[in-house]
Amino acid sequence: MQWKHSLFLLVFVASACSTTRDIEPITTASAAMGPTPPSRPAIACSDGTSTIDSDFEGAAMAGCQVVGRGHYRLLIRQEDQKVTNCSAWYAFRVQAAEPAEVVVDLDYERCGHRYLPKIWVSDATSVQCEVGDAELEKDTRITRFVARQRTSCGTGASDVPSREAAWQQISPERFIVTGRGEGEIAQARLAIKAMPVPQIISSQELFLPADYDAWLSSLEAISDVTRSTLGRSLEGRAIESISFGGGGNSPREQLVVVGRQHPPEVTGAFALTAFTERLLEDDPLAQAFRARFETTIVPLLNPDGVARGHWRHSRGERDLNRDWGPFTQPETRLLRDKLEAIEIDPTRELRFFIDFHSTGYDVLYTLDKELVTNPAGFTDAWVTDYQARLPGYEVTEQPGHNPDSPVSKAWVYERFGVPTMTYEVGDETDRDLIRKIGRAAAEATMETMLNHHVTDE
Ligand SMILES: [Zn+2]
Known part of the structure; x- marks a missing residue:
């Protein structure tokens, strides 16, 4: 499968945090539903096992740092210095060659956390087939979006969910907001199960x-x-x-x-x-x-x-x-x-x-x-x-x-x-x-x- 090839290439080139003009974008498992490239420089970083990047439209992170194995810190910053409104938008993609637990800290330069994270899986059907409904149920609070995307394994292309249908909310136990006090850097921490299929974590559903x-x-x-x-x-x-x-x-x-x-x-x-x-x-x-x-x-x-x-x-x-x-x-x-x-x-x-x-x-x-x-x-x-x-x-x-x-x-x-x-x-x-x-x-x-x-x- 082509995405595997691209992922390994990405991991090889981006062993540390860097901008990625010269890095191949990850090919999504479902090209028809895949995100389009961004219009500002993409960022990616990898611990060698999993990868986080912003190489798609609607993505936003100002920096990415590998803190340790399976632990990332993303810098969340407004688009220009004149922005005074606190709609701290973030959107990034997570992927790993093998399923891996990943912790992502969102560091807000100002304003702090606003949006509850939503997750989009590029090929929800294959994820459900891989991990099984029971496990998915345990990991994510099942919302109406999932109810609409439920399909049995291997039933063919007609069951592929729409982009809107594939969004889920992250479960409360996998998400915590910290450091909101005066003078502190506001931070939100997410625990994500990175998987071979790309997942997008975003402030709100991407409607591009x-x-x-x-x-x-x-x-x-x-x-x-x-x-x-x-x-x-x-x-x-x-x-x-x-x-x-x-x-x-x-x-x-x-x-x-x-x-x-x-x-x-x-x-x-x-x-x-x-x-x-x-x-x-x-x-x-x-x-x-x-x-x-x-x-x-x-x-x-x-x-x-x-x-x-x-x-x-x-x-x-x-x-x-x-x-x-x-x-x-x-x-x-x-x-x-x-x-x-x-x-x-x-x-x-x-x-x-x-x-x-x-x-x-x-x-x-x-x-x-x-x-x-x-x-x-x-x-x-x-x-x-x-x-x-x-x-x-x-x-x-x-x-x-x-x-x-x-x-x-x-x-x-x-x-x-x-x-x-x-x-x-x-x-x-x-x-x-x-x-x-x-x-x-x-x-x-x-x-x-x-x-x-x-x-x-
Ligand atoms: Zn408005």
């Missing part, structure tokens, strides 16, 4: 530009969905949008949705995908909505930051959601231009704008209650409808507005006077619940937009 591409392709297959490229990021990655609905109405009323201004905010991305898919279903509510409204969705505004494993910034070293006003970055300018084009087009009228993010818990940042929007009373009706769709779930709303704040929600309201919302999803919110609330948000959006008519402008 290639995954968006696949997702957009699946939506494109739906009639009425138009996929287009708004432009390019600073590093030349496509910033794409899909639009659908509106028919021959005039004016074509508009819903505009954006996601992933902040690279680590994967749970917001999961909500955005569920939201989008709900709008595209074929029930009477979605049909009525699409008949009247045109929707434009820009799911990935910061593809460079996502590909490079950034904590916060774009490739231009800016927080994109603090750039609404200055518009120093190509990414924010593209979406501003899209919104401005709607404004000057006499056949189109912007009605509602939502920006998907992640934070410590689920919360809706809505506009201050004193503000007048057109249509009036929209946000209260939206929140009431949303809450009614989620019995047993408590919706948290935090209204506010600062007209000078360079965030999308404030800028779009100031510029167009329409209702705007920042939809925040908790980092560790249950993934099935995220789908549920994302769908409920879509239903609340459709119902409220259908029931509210604007006054003359």
Whole structure:
């Protein structure tokens, strides 16, 4: 098998910590599902038995040191000195010629630990066949992801899990956070069973530009969905949008949705995908909505930051959601231009704008209650409808507005006077619940937009 050959080559060349421009990347067991190369210098180190590296998209570690046999120390550092937000993102790959216990210390230069580690195995089927379900059960807290990936051994390619399905959370007894005190270096320690198949350990599930591409392709297959490229990021990655609905109405009323201004905010991305898919279903509510409204969705505004494993910034070293006003970055300018084009087009009228993010818990940042929007009373009706769709779930709303704040929600309201919302999803919110609330948000959006008519402008 080719990965074995590559692994031995890697171990031979990288006997100590070094950058790896001249080292062959590890070939994954499942090339179709394998990670793509990173866009910043990869790092690898090896104790001669196991190997740790960052040679794939979304990876992030600033240094790697072999402390002893089976013991590594990884330096976790933000992408540039101007980052002040504490979304300490890490993602690395572990592999060994023979199964081996490995201890990995994550040393945080600042901020400390935030994300519970998730594990992705490149070929989960073969791992389960190798170690057996019982052993896997002992080693990892089985989550919904595993429930979906369960396959019997040797049942063929059709049972290979999707990338999303293969993520598991690390078990609590294999993970500890230490050194959080004042002046201490924050540290998290993980115990990992390295195996011949590569495993990726990551802050959150990797949801990369290639995954968006696949997702957009699946939506494109739906009639009425138009996929287009708004432009390019600073590093030349496509910033794409899909639009659908509106028919021959005039004016074509508009819903505009954006996601992933902040690279680590994967749970917001999961909500955005569920939201989008709900709008595209074929029930009477979605049909009525699409008949009247045109929707434009820009799911990935910061593809460079996502590909490079950034904590916060774009490739231009800016927080994109603090750039609404200055518009120093190509990414924010593209979406501003899209919104401005709607404004000057006499056949189109912007009605509602939502920006998907992640934070410590689920919360809706809505506009201050004193503000007048057109249509009036929209946000209260939206929140009431949303809450009614989620019995047993408590919706948290935090209204506010600062007209000078360079965030999308404030800028779009100031510029167009329409209702705007920042939809925040908790980092560790249950993934099935995220789908549920994302769908409920879509239903609340459709119902409220259908029931509210604007006054003359
Ligand atoms: Zn954010």
